[in-house]
Each structure stands twice: as C-alpha cells, then as structure tokens.
Amino acid sequence: MSESARSPDVIIIGGGIQGCSTAVHLGLKGVSALVIEKNYPGRHASGVNAGGVNRIGRFPSELPLSALSLEIWHDIESLVDDDCGFVPNGRVKIAESDAEMEKLRARFHLVRNLGHDYERLLDRHELRELEPDVAEHCVGGIVAPGCGHANPFRTTTAFARKARALGQTILEGVRVEKVSRAAGVWTVRTDSGNFQAPVLVNTAGAWGDRISAQMGEEVPMETIAPMLMVTARMPPVIRGVMGATDRILSIKQVPNGTVIIGGGYRGTADRDAETTVLDYKKLAYNAKIATEMFPKLKGARIVRSWAGIEGRMADAIPVISPSMTEESCFHAFGFSAHGFNLGPAVGRVLSELINAGQTNIPLEAFRIDRFAKA
Amino acid sequence: MKARHDLAVIGAGPAGMAAATLAAELGIDTLVLDEQETPGGQIYRSVEQPSLADLAPLGPDYRRGIELALAFRRSSAELAGGAVVWQIRPDRTINLTRAGDGMEVGADHVLIATGAMERPFPIPGWTLPGVMTAGAAQTLMKSAGLVAEDGVVLAGCGPLLFQLASQYLQAGVRPGAIVETTPRGNYWRAASGLPMAWASEGYLKKGLALLRAIKASGVPFHRRAQNLRVLGETRADALEFESGGKTRWIETPLLLLHQGVVPNANLAMATGITHNWDPVQLCWRPETGHWGGTNREGIAVAGDGAGIGGAVAAEHGGRLAALEIARRLGRITAEERDERATVERAALRRHLRARPFLDSLYRPPDALRRPADDTTLACRCEEVTAGEIRRQAELGLTDLNALKSQSRCGMGPCQGRLCALTAVELLAETHRVDPADIGPLRIRPPARPVDLTAIMAFDDGTIPPEAALPKETAAPGAKA
Numbered sequence: 009m010s011e012s013a014r015s016p017d018v019i020i021i022g023g024g025i026q027g028c029s030t031a032v033h034l035g036l037k038g039v040s041a042l043v044i045e046k047n048y049p050g051r052h053a054s055g056v057n058a059g060g061v062n063r064i065g066r067f068p069s070e071l072p073l074s075a076l077s078l079e080i081w082h083d084i085e086s087l088v089d090d091d092c093g094f095v096p097n098g099r100v101k102i103a104e105s106d107a108e109m110e111k112l113r114a115r116f117h118l119v120r121n122l123g124h125d126y127e128r129l130l131d132r133h134e135l136r137e138l139e140p141d142v143a144e145h146c147v148g149g150i151v152a153p154g155c156g157h158a159n160p161f162r163t164t165t166a167f168a169r170k171a172r173a174l175g176q177t178i179l180e181g182v183r184v185e186k187v188s189r190a191a192g193v194w195t196v197r198t199d200s201g202n203f204q205a206p207v208l209v210n211t212a213g214a215w216g217d218r219i220s221a222q223m224g225e226e227v228p229m230e231t232i233a234p235m236l237m238v239t240a241r242m243p244p245v246i247r248g249v250m251g252a253t254d255r256i257l258s259i260k261q262v263p264n265g266t267v268i269i270g271g272g273y274r275g276t277a278d279r280d281a282e283t284t285v286l287d288y289k290k291l292a293y294n295a296k297i298a299t300e301m302f303p304k305l306k307g308a309r310i311v312r313s314w315a316g317i318e319g320r321m322a323d324a325i326p327v328i329s330p331s332m333t334e335e336s337c338f339h340a341f342g343f344s345a346h347g348f349n350l351g352p353a354v355g356r357v358l359s360e361l362i363n364a365g366q367t368n369i370p371l372e373a374f375r376i377d378r379f380a381k382a
Numbered sequence: 383m384k385a386r387h388d389l390a391v392i393g394a395g396p397a398g399m400a401a402a403t404l405a406a407e408l409g410i411d412t413l414v415l416d417e418q419e420t421p422g423g424q425i426y427r428s429v430e431q432p433s434l435a436d437l438a439p440l441g442p443d444y445r446r447g448i449e450l451a452l453a454f455r456r457s458s459a460e461l462a463g464g465a466v467v468w469q470i471r472p473d474r475t476i477n478l479t480r481a482g483d484g485m486e487v488g489a490d491h492v493l494i495a496t497g498a499m500e501r502p503f504p505i506p507g508w509t510l511p512g513v514m515t516a517g518a519a520q521t522l523m524k525s526a527g528l529v530a531e532d533g534v535v536l537a538g539c540g541p542l543l544f545q546l547a548s549q550y551l552q553a554g555v556r557p558g559a560i561v562e563t564t565p566r567g568n569y570w571r572a573a574s575g576l577p578m579a580w581a582s583e584g585y586l587k588k589g590l591a592l593l594r595a596i597k598a599s600g601v602p603f604h605r606r607a608q609n610l611r612v613l614g615e616t617r618a619d620a621l622e623f624e625s626g627g628k629t630r631w632i633e634t635p636l637l638l639l640h641q642g643v644v645p646n647a648n649l650a651m652a653t654g655i656t657h658n659w660d661p662v663q664l665c666w667r668p669e670t671g672h673w674g675g676t677n678r679e680g681i682a683v684a685g686d687g688a689g690i691g692g693a694v695a696a697e698h699g700g701r702l703a704a705l706e707i708a709r710r711l712g713r714i715t716a717e718e719r720d721e722r723a724t725v726e727r728a729a730l731r732r733h734l735r736a737r738p739f740l741d742s743l744y745r746p747p748d749a750l751r752r753p754a755d756d757t758t759l760a761c762r763c764e765e766v767t768a769g770e771i772r773r774q775a776e777l778g779l780t781d782l783n784a785l786k787s788q789s790r791c792g793m794g795p796c797q798g799r800l801c802a803l804t805a806v807e808l809l810a811e812t813h814r815v816d817p818a819d820i821g822p823l824r825i826r827p828p829a830r831p832v833d834l835t836a837i838m839a840f841d842d843g844t845i846p847p848e849a850a851l852p853k854e855t856a857a858p859g860a861k862a
Contacts, residue, residue, distance in 0.1 A: 161788055288469075295834050311795045311828070313828065
C-alpha cells in the first residue's frame with residue numbers, strides 16, 4: 009500500500025465524482041488522500057446519471073459554484089487528461105406556450121440581475137434554427153450556449169484515474185462501518201480494517217446522511233431513483249440538450265446517435281440492497297412528453313432503461329459544508345440530482361476549505377445546519 | 383390473454399411446453415408467452431408446419447417435438463405467440479410487446495424457460511457478412527426450408543455442428559469442409575465420462591453415427607484446427623486456420639461457426655435472479671433449487687436456461703417445476719408431487735449422464751473464447767475490441783459493469799448476449815482471477831429492445847407526482 013494509503017492527510021468516504029474530484033484537487037496541492045469506495049468509482053449516481061453539464065434553471069444559490077464548474081468543464085482535459093466526452097452543444101429550455109415563455113423571460117431577468125450573463129432568449133424562429141425537429145406548438149425558449157453534456161461514467165473514471173496518477177489511493181469494494189475522532193485523528197472503521205487521518209471528507213452521496221448522522225448531524229434527505237431510458241442509435245433528431253419548462257423532460261442525443269430520455273421521474277430505490285425498480289407508467293408519461301415535443305422520436309426503440317440512486321435534500325440543494333459538530337470534517341452530499349455538473353468545482357472548493365480554511369465560492373446556502381435553524 | 387393467470391411460462395420450447403402441458407392437466411390456469419407465433423422454441427422451431435417436405439434430414443429427435451407440441455396444443459394452456467417479454471417485475475407483473483403494443487400481465491407464478499443460445503465465437507472477421515452461426519443456419523432450414531449452397535464451411539465444435547453437417551448432406555448439400563477445433567487434450571479429459579455417457583439414452587451412438595455419415599461422405603474434415611481467422615475485406619471470402627502443422631485456407635460462400643450453447647440468461651438476469659459461474663460449461667447459470675425455484679419469490683427457471691442439458695432433459699426439468707408450482711397452488715399435495723417427480727427425476731438423470739463427457743469433449747479451447755488478437759471484436763453492437771477490453775482491465779477496471787459503462791461493451795441492442803461471456807473471460811484473464819470473481823453483467827430492462835410507442839401504451843392518463851415538484855425555475859433560494 010502506498011504512502012497516501014497508510015497515513016494519508018485526508019480520508020474521503022465515497023468514490024463518486026465528488027470524492028474523486030476532491031482527491032484530484034488535493035493531489036494537485038500535494039495533499040495525500042485515501043478514497044474509500046464501497047463499490048467502484050461511478051457505480052451509482054455519478055456514473056449513471058444523464059450527464060447534463062448545465063447551469064440553466066439552476067437554483068440561484070448554486071450559480072457561483074456552477075459558473076466555476078463550467079469554467080473547469082471547458083478545460084476538463086487539462087485537469088484529468090481526458091475530454092470526458094464533454095460536448096458544449098447548448099442547453100435549451102423549451103416553452104410550449106406563451107405563459108411558459110413569460111416564465112422563462114422572468115427567469116432570464118432574475119439571473120441577469122444576479123450578475124450572470126450566459127442565457128439568451130429564443131423566439132419561435134430562433135428555436136427552430138437550433139432545433140429543426142421541435143414540435144409545432146413550441147413557441148420559443150431560453151438557451152445557455154456554453155452548457156452541454158458529458159459521459160458520466162467516463163468522467164468519474166477519468167477523475168479516479170487522475171487521482172491515482174497523482175499518487176492518491178482509491179480503495180474499491182471497501183465499506184465504511186463507523187467513523188470516530190479522538191486526539192485530533194479520525195479513525196474510519198471499515199470491513200477491511202481501520203484507517204486514520206487528521207481530516208475526513210464525506211462525499212458518500214445517497215449514503216452521506218448516514219455518515220453525518222454519526223457526528224450528530226441528522227439531515228432531511230430522501231433516497232430517490234431518477235429514471236432514464238436510452239434508444240438505439242438513430243438519425244439526428246436533437247442537436248442540444250433539451251428540457252421542458254412546466255412539464256418534466258430532459259432529452260439529448262449523444263454523438264453515437266443514441267437518445268437519452270429522462271428528466272427526473274422516479275422509480276423506487278432500496279439503498280441497502282443498492283437496487284432500483286422502474287415504474288413504466290411514469291416512463292410512459294416521460295415518453296409521451298418526449299414524442300409530443302419531438303415527434304420524430306415516435307420511431308425510436310428503447311434498448312435500456314435504468315435508475316440511479318441519489319440523495320435529495322428537503323430543499324433540493326446539496327450539503328457542502330464543514331461539519332458544525334466536529335473539527336476537520338467536511339460534507340458534500342445530497343446533491344439532489346445536480347451533482348454531476350458541479351463535481352469538478354466541488355472538489356476544488358473542498359480542497360480549498362481543507363487547505364486554506366476558506367473559498368471564494370459562497371457556500372452559506374449549503375450549510376449542513378440550515379435545517380436545524382429553519 | 384387475461385389480466386392475471388396462475389402461471390405464466392416464458393418460452394414455448396421443450397421445457398415450456400412440457401411444463402405448461404402438465405400444469406394445465408393439474409388444473410392450473412396457464413399462459414405461455416413466446417416470441418414465435420407457434421410452439422417449438424429454437425430446437426423444435428416450426429415443428430407444427432415443417433418447411434421441409436421430407437423430415438428425414440431433421441432426424442427422429444425433431445419428431446419428438448411434434449409429439450410435445452401436439453400434447454401442448456391439446457391442453458388447456460393458452461399460447462400467446464409473437465410476444466416479446468422484456469421485464470418481469472418483483473411482483474411478477476410481466477411487461478411485453480405484442481403486435482407493436484405494450485401490455486402487462488400478472489401471474490402468481492412465473493416459469494422462465496428461455497432455453498439456450500449459441501456461445502460467441504470471437505475470431506478475427508467473425509462479424510463479416512458471409513459468416514453466420516450454425517444455429518441460425520439450422521433455424522433457417524427449420525423455419526423456411528432454406529439450406530446452404532455447396533461449399534459451405536462449418537467450423538467449431540459441438541453436437542449441433544455435426545448434426546447440421548449431416549442434415550445438409552441428407553438434403554443434398556455438399557459442404558466444402560468441416561473444420562473441427564476440439565483440442566487433443568479434450569479427448570483425454572472426456573474419457574472418464576465415457577462409460578456413463580455410453581449408458582445414456584444413446585447420445586453417444588447418435589453422435590458416432592453422425593460422424594460416420596460425415597466421414598463416409600468424403601467431405602474434407604480438418605481436426606484440431608487452431609488460429610482461425612476469417613479472410614475478406616467487405617465480406618468473408620475464406621477461412622484461414624492451422625491444422626496438422628500447416629496453415630490452410632478454404633474459400634467459401636458461407637462460413638458457419640458454432641462452439642456450443644449456453645443458457646439464454648438475459649431475462650432471468652434482468653429479473654434479479656442470482657447467477658453463478660459454471661466452470662465446466664463456462665457460462666452463467668441461475669442458482670436454482672430442486673424444483674427450479676430461485677431467489678425471486680414465485681419465479682422459477684427450467685430447461686437449458688437453467689444450465690445446458692439438452693432438449694429432453696429440458697422437458698423433465700419443466701415438469702418438475704410445474705409439479706412444485708401445482709403444489710404451491712394447492713392443486714396437488716407434497717406427496718403427490720414427490721410421487722410424480724420420481725419418474726421425471728430418473729429420466730432427467732439418465733439424460734444428463736452424457737453431460738460430463740460432452741462438456742469435456744466440446745469445451746471450447748481458451749484461444750477461441752479469449753481472442754489473443756487485440757483487433758478481434760468482442761462486442762459487435764458497439765465495436766469494442768478484445769484489445770480495448772484488455773487495455774481497460776490493465777488501467778484498473780475489475781468489474782464487468784464498469785467495463786460496460788466505460789467502453790460501451792454490452793450497451794448495444796443485444797444487451798451483452800454476444801459479448802458478455804467474452805468480456806468476462808478477458809477481464810478475468812487479465813486480472814488472473816476466475817470469472818466468478820468478476821461477476822455477471824447487470825442486465826437492465828427492457829431485456830429486449832422495445833418501441834418507444836409500446837412503452838407509451840402504459841400511460842394511463844395519470845400525471846406522475848413528480849410533475850408537482852417545485853421547479854428550479856421558480857427559484858427558491860433566490861435570496862443567495
């Protein structure tokens with residue numbers, strides 16, 4: 009076992025994109041990290057999500073983090089030596105009625121007033137220039153040109169490989185049982201023995217609340233199973249990453265010609281068994297909206313459908329926060345299905361918190377004790 | 383097709399027909415779903431209306447299928463043909479597509495009898511036009527009366543290869559050559575199973591008769607062939623191989639490959655049934671109990687889908703599963719079940735006696751399961767090579783599902799049917815572990831591709847509760 013594994017500076021629980029990204033950014037600063045992952049990097053939400061790299065429609069509190077992340081995404085290869093399949097083909101929210109267009113316009117001005125200038129409104133004609141196959145009833149939309157999508161598993165793997173290349177250790181197939189702190193040292197008990205480090209990071213995703221609970225930090229998080237379907241390869245139907253406004257739909261066609269259809273309809277997850285069950289009634293509704301907005305999809309064949317296991321906080325924004333009860337512990341979990349896009353930045357922000365005790369990105373909204381105060 | 387049945391059998395091959403016939407006889411309301419319109423499965427394909435006027439080439443075993451299909455048709459079991467089952471939910475609701483429509487049917491018990499499929503044969507050029515599997519060629523003969531033209535080359539190993547060669551000869555087709563890949567060592571390893579095989583229902587005698595007929599025909603027969611490679615740019619022109627210390631080339635209009643069959647396990651795997659690596663048959667097989675039961679409550683597997691035993695063994699396995707289902711439904715007592723099972727088990731044992739011999743003799747050589755040539759395609763849907771799988775393994779991937787996510791191997795429309803066994807063996811070889819340590823592919827529903835419009839059939843007009851979730855556009859947290 010390498011030096012970073014035997015006596016690391018930081019132990020990271022969870023080898024999803026947040027944990028692997030943190031290991032990479034720490035490694036770049038010369039801080040050694042040991043990542044403990046119960047399966048393999050990208051096994052759950054980080055590896056099986058829809059791959060959206062998107063800040064359109066983000067909660068305003070996430071915008072600064074999201075902006076930093078998008079900056080990193082546009083130069084992702086220089087960070088992890090892999091382009092991660094990132095395609096900045098533009099993210100569009102489509103308005104299906106004048107009332108929806110009004111909402112998009114209000115959103116556009118809200119974001120602009122917050123000082124972010126990356127969205128552009130689309131009229132009926134401009135929408136069709138971008139998306140010639142959109143249905144007749146769609147009246148316009150809003151686009152964020154620099155956004156797009158990436159390959160989620162490849163991205164998480166690239167972060168894991170880069171972390172290892174920087175000398176960090178990722179233990180796969182090792183389960184954390186208990187964490188405790190004494191005399192300034194964290195001890196992490198696992199099914200493969202104990203590990204110790206002065207600093208602990210909890211990036212355990214849909215299981216993150218169980219780690220924080222051990223520090224007396226109980227948070228309202230539910231386990232959700234957002235479902236996705238993918239078609240066989242088909243001729244171009246969709247150019248960018250499309251979403252609906254009042255209805256739920258997220259849809260994109262990736263470079264190999266397959267179309268990924270989702271948006272957040274939920275199956276059921278059993279996070280102990282780590283299994284999900286799909287709900288085809290909801291997928292039927294999902295398919296209906298997709299074909300209503302892109303009629304050419306009526307000829308599509310579905311080859312796979314699946315659901316990820318994700319933690320959703322009661323207020324639908326993540327916990328990214330120092331522990332408020334323990335020293336030298338940092339949480340970043342419960343990303344509420346927004347995590348993939350933010351991952352490259354979250355690792356950087358956490359590494360800054362660990363190294364310098366501060367970061368320029370406002371994290372107040374993500375404090376772990378925000379629920380207690382409410 | 384009603385909304386709910388006592389028993390739903392998936393697959394109308396020997397196991398499915400035998401199980402359904404017996405279940406119906408025991409008063410069980412039985413539905414049988416099959417992708418074909420008529421019963422028979424692959425082994426007895428089109429058995430009710432054979433396309434060949436003369437059944438002689440198909441042999442006496444095919445006639446057994448006629449009897450089975452007749453009994454099944456006379457029973458009260460209902461056959462829903464043209465039905466593609468693509469998901470079995472834990473509550474045993476079955477999702478299927480029939481005539482383009484998505485539908486679902488419920489059952490108290492489900493018997494998966496999806497039979498066997500041919501093992502992948504990954505050699506350089508195996509995906510070129512002009513190459514088929516021997517099984518597919520045999521299906522064309524059974525279902526459409528189509529036979530290959532003279533000069534067809536059959537390569538590989540296993541009973542089906544010789545059976546097809548003999549069928550072609552009887553139908554007046556003269557193969558260009560038979561290229562057998564069984565290594566010398568297999569004969570020695572198989573020898574210990576010989577006495578038991580000899581006593582088993584004439585399997586060996588039938589096999590020897592086939593071989594004698596092929597030899598008597600004078601068709602060139604190459605033994606212990608190695609380093610097989612399909613030559614050709616846009617289509618297969620010839621088969622190259624080494625045999626008897628020489629490199630040989632045989633030009634052919636059609637190359638038929640075959641190296642045995644393995645359980646057609648995708649549906650059972652997608653259903654969450656535990657599968658274990660079978661080190662003898664070199665494939666995944668479901669963990670089944672005495673009566674075909676699995677870790678999924680009310681869902682059993684029987685026939686070749688539960689481990690390769692052949693068509694007749696499949697019948698007996700199907701009936702054993704039906705007996706236990708009848709007991710659980712209260713149609714017979716445990717004593718009646720056991721009494722009726724005695725004869726089935728005895729027959730099953732007799733028919734399985736030849737297995738150790740056949741499994742050892744026709745064990746495909748490592749080199750034909752784990753292509754050494756890095757350019758050989760492992761996954762034809764996504765065009766992933768053996769070299770790419772080795773590279774990902776060397777970069778640290780140890781899990782077949784991680785390999786799938788990273789390389790797309792197994793992500794295409796076939797959902798790993800044609801590549802998962804190759805991929806798991808390559809991963810295991812690179813990491814010097816057993817395939818059992820790697821584990822099987824997680825198969826996602828739909829187990830077969832489904833039209834999006836068929837999925838839309840499940841829309842019952844209710845709007846999912848997610849539609850009422852706060853939208854991000856509504857901007858809670860705007861205070862930040």
